[in-house]
Amino acid sequence: MSSLIALLVASVTFGTVLMYGTLGEILTEKSGNLNLGVEGIMYMGGAFGLAGAFTYEKAVGVAASNGFVAIVIAVVTAFAAGAIASLIYGFITITLRANQNVTGLALTIFGTGVGQFTGEFMRVREGGYVALSNHLKGAFTFQIFPSFLRDIPVIGRILFSHNAFFYIAIALAVAMHFFFQKTKTGMYLRSVGESPSTADAAGINITKYKYLATIIGGGISAIGGMVYITTTAGCVWNHEGLSGVGWLAVALVIFCMWRPLNAIWGSILFGALMIMYLRVRVAFIPTEIYKILPYIVTVVVLVFSSMRNNKEKQPPASLGVNYFREER
């Protein structure tokens, strides 16, 4: 029982990373932009988020550094990095109308390069090792709920033992759900993704919606990279562990059928698949084969989600297609 709970808690930690990536991409795709650059965006978010917190700690000194300020700085720098990366993508696809697939791949190549470059450069400049002090590391993994809640048997660990990023992600998912379903702006955004020419005729500023959704979405995805580096990777730059996470997030968007609330359990499920080889040993499966389990499940999910023919469960109708008003 306790090992099952431990597995669940670890899944949530990894799932949180995926959740940010997925939620950001859902927002982007709702505007009809298919941003395949999430992998690069998350790399950039991870590297710059760590760089932000690290620079802050160096500037004020270990003793004077405040955990909360460090978190805010890391979130802001990661968001900014993702937003700038998505701005590049947005400019090339929305204004210059280039192919979204190739632009997204270019952003992945660029972003992973920039992320690695930043991480490596910091390492070289600091003489071999970049890590936050234990004091700040603790702040990033701090369990926000008081101990009497955490000490409730079973439920305490499952519900209340996580770090702040998890609860913020849940709040974000719920907020996005209401934004899409209940607000006027949210419905306008959906209409842009479904049928831009109709939305345009109704007087909605297509360009503005697409840009904002893409930039904010990219920023949210980037926070996922930062969360990975500061929680799972222990505040050390680790590109190996982050590789493939962004792509899983893109796949999760399909798995969640573009619904933010589904992203919550979807991310935790995939978080579990990612770490299962460490926690649940199965004698007859070699570790290396076990590690590819999440990718096999993704393939199965892709196939099954393409086989169902339900009108409710389709991507935004104009996903991946650029809008050009003069072209009818």
Added chain:
Amino acid sequence: MTNEARTPWVRLAKRDAMDPRKAWAIRLGSILIALLLGMIPVFITGNNPIAAYGTIIKGALGRPIYIKQTVKIAIPLLGCALAIAPCFKMRFWNIGAEGQITAGAIAASYFALYWYQKVPSTLLLLIMFVSAAVAGGIWGLIPAFFKAKWNTNETLFTLMMNYIIIGIVAWLQGGPWEGRKGSQIIPMFDQSARLPEVFGVHIGWIIVLVMVVLMHIYMNFTKHGYEIAVIGDSENTARYAGMNVGRIMMRTMFLSGAISGIVGFIVVSGANHTLYRGVANGVGFTSITVAWLSQLNSFAMIVISMILAILTKGASKLQTELKVPMSISSIVTGILLFCMLSSEFFINYQLIFRQKKSEEVCR
């Protein structure tokens, strides 16, 4: 309200076909701009960008041995770009070349490791070549089958296939094919399973150059190439014309995967002489850049793959000499793609600025 106030300050219109020479001039200009932008990160590290490019050129072409190494990097890039070209022409976003290379490499390695005593060298190499092509082709065919049947997202599918096959190599490395127990290394191939050299570089370069010509003919002068082009322009047109889109897709992906598989064979047999999990080494992704920068033109790919190989080889020199991280080559590659994609805008569209009212009256 006058008419002038209603016309936007600038608007867009599609351009008719541009003079190809002018179009290539724009593309060349965008490559130069990209190389300029690529200097920014070098500048941030506190180095002189011009000196950095100097180091790159010197590190890649400074000595005959460097040139040979650079060519060795260019060979798989070129081969793989040839594989990707028909898929991208068809708007089938195959980003699984990495996995198709690995699949080919596995098949070739199997025969290299277990058949080298049974058959003579030439036959062995031939068997490795064919088996690599078939394995890569099958690995490419799987996503295409699902795309054709249920329109499954091919971008993610092909990508996931990369992780799966690389995981299998990791397993082979530490499991059934492991050399010395606990080494996690597959033994080196026997001499008879290695590609011979011509001018100091394994004959892989001759194989890919032959493929360049064949691919050019295939894409431009055959019925298959024509069908691929039609599907790329409009799937519906292809359907109305009676083409079996699904079948063409699967056929093209098998071909593409087979070429990538051959690249995998060239890499293990010519360059590495062994198999390990990083056998594809990002080639599958970089070659997308090669294919797109050369506008899917086979001959342009030779030049572009050399440019990117120089960048990659030179970047390692940059790391050892100026302590600029090697990932600078990915950044410059990304910027190159961004600029190339942007330049297409100026080739396909023209900006029409609002004219002064008086001018319109004059007309």
